[in-house]
Amino acid sequence: MTAFADMETGRAMDAADRVPGARALAPEELATSPDVDIVVNLTVPAAHYGVALMALAGGKHLYNEKPLASTRAESREMISAAASRGLRVGCAPDTVLGTGIQTARAVIDQGGIGTAHSAVAFMASPGHEAWHQRPQFYYQQGGGPLYDMGPYYLTALVHLLGPVKRVVGASSRPRPRRVVGSGPLAGTTFHSEVDTHVTGILEHASGALSTLVMSFELWGAHLPKIEVHGTEGSLSVPDPNRFDGEVERFSPGSKQWEPVADVAGYIGASRGYGVAELCEALATGRPHRANGELAYHVLDVMATLMDAADQGRWLELESSCERPAIVPLSALAQVAGEPS
Ligand SMILES: NC(=O)c1ccc[n+]([C@@H]2O[C@H](COP(=O)([O-])OP(=O)(O)OC[C@H]3O[C@@H](n4cnc5c(N)ncnc54)[C@H](O)[C@@H]3O)[C@@H](O)[C@H]2O)c1
Known part of the structure; x- marks a missing residue:
């Protein structure tokens, strides 16, 4: 962990004080610091879009809290801003990569x-x-x-x-x-x-x-x-x-x-595994599972469901996504090597 930023400077300083070697920066500085590779966007949903676009414009990969953004239009802009710069978008939740959901999935798949x-x-x-x-x-x-x-x-x-x-x-x-x-x-x-x-x-x-x-x-x-x-x-x-x-x-x-018995999923996983897997995926060139395409589809399901509730009828989704690959029962190899 390199640095913390928050619109309330004191909050960033408090967080940085608790992590050896980390410093507090203004959000704009974080987005352009040469020693930052990934911005983890933990702001409230209404701020996800603005912070995400700032990070992507600064050339940083993005890992976002859920939901991806407040609207489909904002989310689409984030994903295309990343794609045009060759950057990755990751998004919570990563809980689904643990042994609980992955074992259930293995039973269904088998x-x-x-x-x-x-x-x-x-x-x-x-x-x-x-x-x-x-x-x-x-x-x-x-x-x-x-x-x-x-x-x-x-x-x-x-x-x-x-x-x-x-x-x-x-x-x-x-x-x-x-x-x-x-x-x-x-x-x-x-x-x-x-x-x-x-x-x-x-x-x-x-x-x-x-x-x-x-x-x-x-x-x-x-x-x-x-x-x-x-x-x-x-x-x-x-x-x-x-x-x-x-x-x-x-x-x-x-x-x-x-x-x-557990047959799939990251063993002993906890908060941060989605970012850690994104780091490993960047290092090895493979896809990451907690990805923007999936998060956009989930947002589209939610937005379409609320539209359907308003209109009182079935509505078709605009999006789809690949089902991420199942996680073999394993430890995440690079989890100890934190993102810089
Ligand atoms: N609280 C939880 O237990 C929890 C659990 C899982 C996920 N989340 C998700 O995490 C996100 C944040 O939730 P929270 O409970 O930590 O909220 P919070 O209000 O406690 O913290 C949000 C922080 O973001 C900062 N912030 C807001 N707008 C900003 C901006 N434009 N630029 C820079 N900093 C900004 C705020 O100053 C604050 O420090 C949400 O998306 C939420 O869904 C929260």
């Missing part, structure tokens, strides 16, 4: 549940204001339960079942008034600019149907995170916001849920 025909994906939460000290951005354009948490679930569904062809959905905003729950702003009220309960059906190119609920309105729930159902069995998939977790399979023969 026919362990027959033909996968459907999935359910549920994200149930009362809202991030319960724990985040500056939660307003989660309720602005580029936020909400779908744009904030959807990338984990949708990226996992694309790894498991492939790209999405068309979507339909409905959404609502039962509690538009929200209250900051902790920190210096505790007790401050604000209004959500986006819908806080989103439901949808996704038809994948394979024909599989995924049913989705992403909500900042649920106080408690017994819902699974993700299940995938096939002609010869069912699969319980762990939390896509985590790297690990137990996969369970239900087969008609055993008639019970049985644990599946």
Whole structure:
């Protein structure tokens, strides 16, 4: 790690103080420093686009937090700015590269549940204001339960079942008034600019149907995170916001849920693996899995789902993407060699 930048200079200095050898820079300096190869864009969603374009204009590879940007137009501009300069775009989430989602994918790919025909994906939460000290951005354009948490679930569904062809959905905003729950702003009220309960059906190119609920309105729930159902069995998939977790399979023969041993994914993975894999991919010239094409498709699914909810009808996706290659059960070789 070479340097930190933030529009609030003190925050960059605090971060730099905690990492030996790192320094604090202004964002414009970071984007042009000769010793910076990759800019990791951890800003709030509304700032992703501006910071990303600045980094790309400075000749830096980009690894972005999710969602890729607030809109499809911004995302397309980021991807074409990178392509025109021969730079790479990476994007969160990288959790899906861990043993949890990758093992589930291996079971599906090996026919362990027959033909996968459907999935359910549920994200149930009362809202991030319960724990985040500056939660307003989660309720602005580029936020909400779908744009904030959807990338984990949708990226996992694309790894498991492939790209999405068309979507339909409905959404609502039962509690538009929200209250900051902790920190210096505790007790401050604000209004959500986006819908806080989103439901949808996704038809994948394979024909599989995924049913989705992403909500900042649920106080408690017994819902699974993700299940995938096939002609010869069912699969319980762990939390896509985590790297690990137990996969369970239900087969008609055993008639019970049985644990599946880890057979794929980066062992012991944690935050930063997506950037680390991007570094390794740059060094070896291979593709990186947490890539801009996939992140754009996920953003397109979310934007199209909200359009479909507004219009009350099925809508076709504009984009598609390659399903990234499965991660063999392995350690990430270059993870110790951090990006400069
Ligand atoms: N908080 C989490 O647990 C978490 C987990 C996973 C992903 N994320 C993602 O990380 C991103 C940031 O979330 P957060 O919770 O860390 O937010 P945050 O508000 O705590 O931090 C964002 C930082 O970005 C800085 N910033 C904003 N606009 C900027 C700009 N134009 N130029 C430079 N700096 C700018 C802010 O000053 C702040 O320090 C979001 O995309 C979010 O989805 C957050």
